[in-house]
Amino acid sequence: MKPIPAVGLSSSIIQIVDFAVRILSKDHKIYQPTDGEAVENHTVLQDIAKNLFRLSLNIDQNDLKRLSSDPKRPKLSEAAEHLLKFSDETKILTATLIDAVLQAQARGSFSDPKWQTGRDALLTVWKKKEITGLKKKLKNVRKEVDIALMIALRAYLDQSAETGLPVFSADDNSQIHHWEKWQNEAMDSIHTNDWKPKNKKHVEEFSKKVDALITVENEAHFCHEVFAKLHFAVMDDRANSIPVAHEGTFEWMFESPPSYESGQQQASAFLDWLGDKSGQNLFWITGKPGSGKSVLMKHMFRNSRLFPSLEAWSGASPGINAAFFFWNSGIDLQVSSAGLLRSLLYESLQDMIYGPLEQDPGIIQWLFADRWNQFTSYGGGMHDFAFPDLRRGFELMISDVTKKFFFLIDGLDELGGYPEAVVDLLLSATKRDNVKICTSSRPMPGFQNAFEKRPSLMLDLMMSEDVRTYVSHVVHTQEQLVKICSYETDDSLKHNLISDIVEKSSGVFLWATLSTDFLVQGASESDDVVSLQASVWALPSDLDPLLTYIFEDLGTDKVDLQQASQLFRLVDAHGYPDLLALSFANDPHTNSSISAELRPLRPTELTKRLEDMLSILKVQCKNFLTVFEGSAGANEPDEEAVSSVADPRRLKINYSHRSIKDFVQSRPVLEKIRQATGGDAFNSDEYWANASLWALKTLRPQQKAQKQVFPVWEDLAWCMEYALRLEEKDNKVRVTYLDEVGRAGIGERHDTIAAMDLPRGYATETFLDIALWLNLTGYVRIKAKTAERKDIKHAMEYNRAVRKMLGTGGEDRWIGERRRLKAAHMNTSPELFLLLEYYAKLVRFATPKAHMEMPEYV
Template structure:
C-alpha cells in the first residue's frame, strides 16, 4: 500500500481542527463530565479547550509546508498544493481568534462573573451572536474548500496530466497506517467514479469520504494521547540494565523431568487453572537474569500453545526496579506498562486488532476527548485497574504476564497482588512472578507452582568463576609442572560453595579477588584471601569496603552520592560530574566533543567503576541489546547509564553506618552534590550536537536552571555567573538556528531571542531582579510577551512536559510575584511621567 501523500497528511490535521472547532460552537454540544461531583472545574475546562486548539494548530506547523510552498513556482492557476497551504494558514488564523475568545471567557469565568453550561455559552460571555455566527460560517467555508483542494491533490496523484503534481510538498512520508488505508480507498473511489473537483456533486460525494478521514484522524490522535500517557521514558530501563544471560546457564529451565511435578514448562501448558508460577530465591541469586532470559523467549511458545490452543496470545510484562524512578517501583507504573505493551502488540503486532479497542477500554476519556479535548490527564490506580480488567475480559485471547521483582515495589504490595491474583483467576490469563521469599509473598504463593532459584544456580556459578579466571592472566600464574591443579580447584570450589547459589556474591567476590592478585602471589596466598571472604552477601560488601584503599573509598563514596542525587544518570554527564573543579564548565568552549574525547571520557569512567568502585556501580545501555554490534558507536554512548549493580548494594550504602563512612570519606560539608551536577549539566549544554537538523536542548537547559535554583535555596545567593554562562551558551546555540540547526525542542510560542525570555516565563525572580536594570527595553518587552504566550499555550498541564519532576523549577514557575511583574513593566516603559513612582526590589546576593 502506498504511503500517504503529504497533501493527505496536511488536510487530515487541518480538517480535524476545523471539526473540533465547529463542534464546540454548536448550540447542542454538551460538556461531558465523567461522574456526578467529579466534573472539571470551569476555568480548567476552558484551559483544556485552549490547549487542545493550540496543539491542533501546532500539528499543522509540524509539516513545514510554508517554506516548501513559497519555493514552488506558481502557474497560471493556483495548484492544489498552494491552495492547501493557503487554507491551512486561514485555518490557523480563524483558530487563533477562537483561542483569544476562549481565553477572555476563561478570565471572565475566573472572576465569577459568568455562568454557562455549554462552550458556546461560555464564548458568548465575551462575543456577540453575530461574531460567533460569522466564525462558524468561516469554518464551514474552509471545510468545503479543503474538500475541493484535497480532491484536486488526489486527482493529480493518479492523473499527473490533469493538474500540477500535488504530491511534492517537502514532507517525509508518514508511517500512519490509517491514512494510507483511507488514501487507498479514496483513490479507488476517485478513479472508479471519475470525480472532478469542478463538479459540485462530485465534491459532495467526496466530502463523505473526507468525513471518514476526520473521524479516523480524531481516533488516532486520541490513541496517541493515551499511549503517551501510558508510556514513560524509563519503562524498559530495568530490563535493559540486566546483563544478557548466558544461554547455557538456564537451559535446565526447559527440563521438566529435572524440575519435577511443578516444572516451569509443565506450568506453561497446564490447563487445570494453576495460573500462577512463583520464581523466588535469595537476593542476588539471578531471578531477574532468568526472567530476562524467559521474557519473549521463543522456546516459551510451544509449551504455551498446549494451554492457548488456537487462541491468539499476548505476552506482556514489567521489570520493577527499586533503584529507579517512582514509576519503576509502583503499581501504577506496573499497570501503565502492561497496558501499553499489550495494546501496542495487539494493534500494531500480528493480531492487527481493531484500534478502537483503546476507545472501548478508556471509554470515559474518549467521551471527554470528543467533548472538549479532555481525557488526557494522568492516570490514577483505580482507572488503570478498570482498564486492565477490561483488557483481560476478552476471553478470545490468552495473556501471559511476566512480572519481575514484585518485592521491588515501593507502595503497598497488596495493590499489585490483588490485581495480579484477580487476573490469574481468569481462565485466559497466566502470571509468572519473581520476588524474594518475603513473608507476604510466601503466604500468597505457597499453594502455587514455584521454583527456588538459588538451588539451581551452582553449575552456572561454576561456569562463571572458571570463565572469569580463564580471562585473567595473573590468576594461578604457576608452571604446570609445579601443580597438579588441586589447589586451583580448591579455590574455585570454595568460591562456588561460599556463593550458596547467589550469583551476585560470586561475581563481586571473584572480581574483587582478581583485582587483588599480584604477579608474585602464589596459590597459597590466593587460598588465604578466598578463605577470608565472608559467605554472607552483606558481610562481603562490608569486607570489600574495609579492604579498599583510602583513594578508592573516596572516589566510590563520591560516586554513590552523585548517583543518589540523580537517580541513575547518563554516563557522559556523570563523567563531567566527577570533575573536582566545579567551575570547569564555565571556562569551556561551546562545541560538540570529538569522538576521541567522548571515548576517552567513557573509558575513564569505566575504569573508575571497575577498579575504584569495585563494580558496585555498573554501566548499562538503555536500549535493546539483542543484536550483536561489531563496534560501539559514539552515538550509542548517549544511551549508556549508571546505577547500582544491585538493590542489595544500594540498601547497604543507605544504612546509617555506611552513610556515615561515606560522608566522612567525601567531607560532608565540602561535597555539595548540586554543585557537581550543575557543572555537569552546563558541560552537557555546551557540548550538545544536533542530529538530523534538530537540537535537543531543553533538558540540558532546564537541568542547569534547576540546579542553580537548588544551590540558591541553600544559601540565598543567586548563581549569577553560572546563569550568565548558561545565557551565553544558549545564545551561541541560537546563532546556529537555521544552519546546521533547523529546530530546537524549546517551549512552543513566540521565537526565543535570549535566555531572558526563558527566565521571565519560568519566574526566575531573583535572577531577573539583578538583570532587569541593565536589560534593553525591547528585550524585556519581548520576554514578557513570550512568557504570556507560552503560558497560555501550555495551560491545563502542558507545562509538565517541560518542567517534569524538577521540584525547584516547578516551585518558582507556580509562584505568582506581582512585585516582579510590576518591576518588569516599569523597566519596559520608554518614558515616565514626572513624579511617577519608582518600582524597586531589594537586590539579592549573587555569586
C-alpha cells in the same frame, strides 16, 4: 505515491473547523465520564483551548504552509493558494475563539454548575449573535476548503493521466500513511463518479469522503497520545541493567521436572506449568537476595525455548507476552503499580496493533472509552493515567478470551508503598483461564502468605552448579588467575579453589561474582593457588558481611575511599546518571564548564573519559556500581566496547544490585562515606551543575529532515534547576553560570534547536524568554537593567503566549520532576513585570520605576 501537500493542509484546517463548530453548537454536549467524578468546568475549557492550540499549530507545521514561505518556491496552483488563504483565515478565527474560551475560564468558579455545552460557557462572555456569526464563518471555510481540495485532487488526477503516472498505489501495505490511502480513495471516487467542483451535489458527496479522512486522523492522534501517556522514557532501563545470564546457566529451568525438594513440597516444573491448562496460572520464583532471580526472569522473557509450552497452553489463540521489572534504584514509575500497568498495557498493545496480529487500533478506543469520548467531545482525555484508570483498562484487555496473555513480573519486593493492591491484581488476573503470570520476589511474609500454595521455585537451592559454571569460567579465562594456576602441577588445587567458592556462596550468585572480582583485584604475582584458597576461606559466608569486608578493604587507601565515596554521593543525588555525565560531575573543578568550548567531544576525548570512568568503577568502587546500555539492551560495556556505542549518553550507571545499594545507604556506611568526602562541605549540586553545562556544551547534533539540530532542552532545564538549587542554599544568583547556559543553549544554537525541543507557538529569541517564562526572578531582575529593550519586550510577549498556550499544568511536560524549577514557575511576581515594563519603554521620563531589591550574584 505520496500524499500531495494540499491533503495535509486541508486535513489540519478541517479538523480545527469541525472541532470549533462542535464547541459552538447548542446540541453538542460536553461528555462526562461514566465511572469517575465529573470533570470541572475549568478543566473542560482548558482542554478546549489546548486542543485549539494544537490544531492551529498543526497548520503551521504543514508542508504546503512551509513551502509558501520559501522565496525560491515554484508558483503554486490556484487551489493551493486558496487553501493557504483559508488556513490564515482559520487561524484568525481560532485565535478569537481561544481568547473567548480563556475569558470564560477566568470568569468561572468551581462552585458553578457543570456546563452542558461549550456554547453555554461562551455565552458568559459573548452574545448569541457573536457565537452564531463565528459558527457561520467557520462553516463557510469548511465548504470552501472542500471545493479547493477537490480542485487540487482533480488537477493532480488529470496531470497523472497526461504524464502516464500511476494514479493509485497498488501496494496495500497497512503501514501506508492514512492520508495516502484516503487520497487514493478520494481520487478513485472523483474519477469513477466524474465529480465536478462546480456541482453542489458532487461537492457534498466529496465532503463525506473528507469526513472519513478527519475521523481516521482523529483516531490516529488519539492512539498516538494514549501510547505516549502509557510510555515512559526509562521503561526498559531496569531490564537492560540486569546482566545477561552467564553461558550454560539456568539450563535446568528448561528441563522437566527439576529433581529437588523445597521444604516439604516438590517444586513444579516450570515448563509443565507453562503448558498446563488446569487453572494454576501463577508461578512464584523466590530465593535469597542475590540468588539470580532477576537474571533468570530476564533470561526467560521472550525466550524461544518457552514457546512450545506456551503454544501447548494457548492452542489456536494468539499469545501476548509482556514483562515488567520493578527497580527500587530507579524513578517512582519503576517501583509503582502504575508503572507496572503502564508497561504491561504498552507492550501488549504494541504487540496487538503493530505485531503479527495487526489488530485494529480501535482497540485503544474500546479500552479507554471514557477518554475517547472526552477527546471527541471537547479535546479532553489526555490527562495522565492514575492506577484505577489503568486497572480498568488492563482488566478489560485481558477479558478478551480470544487471546492468551503471559506476563513476567520481577521484583515484587522492590515495589514502593503497599504491595497488597498489586498482589490482589495478580491473583485476580490469574483466575482467568487466558492469563498466566510468573512473578518473583524475596521470600517475605506477605508474598509467602499469598503464593505459598501455588507452583513455586526456591532459586538458591538450584544455583550450586550454575555458580560452579561461572566460577570455573572465571578461573579458566581471567588472565591473572590463569597465570597463578599455571604454576601448579596438581589440578586438584584449582578444583578445590572453585569448590570452596561454590560452597561458600550457598547458591547466592552475587556472592560468587563479588568474591571472584575481589580475588582478581587483590591477586599479585607472588600469590599461588593455596594463598588464593586462604583468601577465600577468609571471606565471610553471608552477603552483607562480605560487602562490609570489601568496603573495609577499600578504606585502607584514603584516596580510593574518597573517590568511591564521592561517586556514591553523586549517584545518590542524581538517581542514575549516564556515564559521560558522571565523568563531568567527577571533575574536582566545579566551574570548569564555564570556560569549556562549545563543541561535541572528539572521539578520542570521549573514549578516554568513558574508559577512565570504567576503570574507576572497577578498581576504586569495587564494582559496587555498574554500567549498562539504557535503550539498546547491551550489558556491562567494557573498555573496548565504549567507543562503538552510537550514543554514549545511553550508557547509564547505577548500583550493581539492590543489596549493594541497601548496604551503601545504611547508616554506618553512609556516615563513613560522608566523612571521606568532607561531610556537609560536599555539595553535590555544584558538581551536577557543572556536569549539566558540560553536557549542554558538548551535545552532539541529530539529523532531522536534512538538517542538523541540537536537542537542548533536557540539559538546559537541568542547568536552570541546579542554578536554582544553589541559589536556594546561599541566596546568590548564578548569573555568570546562567549567562553561559543561555549562550550554549539558546544564543549560539538559536537556528539549530530541534523544532519540538521548546514550547511551540511562539519563537524563542533569547535565553531571557526562557528565564522569564520559568520565572527565574533573581536572574531576570539583574539582566533587565542591561538587556536590550526589544529583548525585554519579546520576553514578556513570549511569557504571555506560552503560558496562555500551555494553560495550568501544561508546563509539567517541560519541567518534569525538577522541584526548584516547578516552584519558581508557580511563584509569579507582579513587581517583576512592572519593572520589565519600565525597562521596555522607549522613553522613561515621568514613569515610576518599580522597586525591587537587587539580589546578590556570582
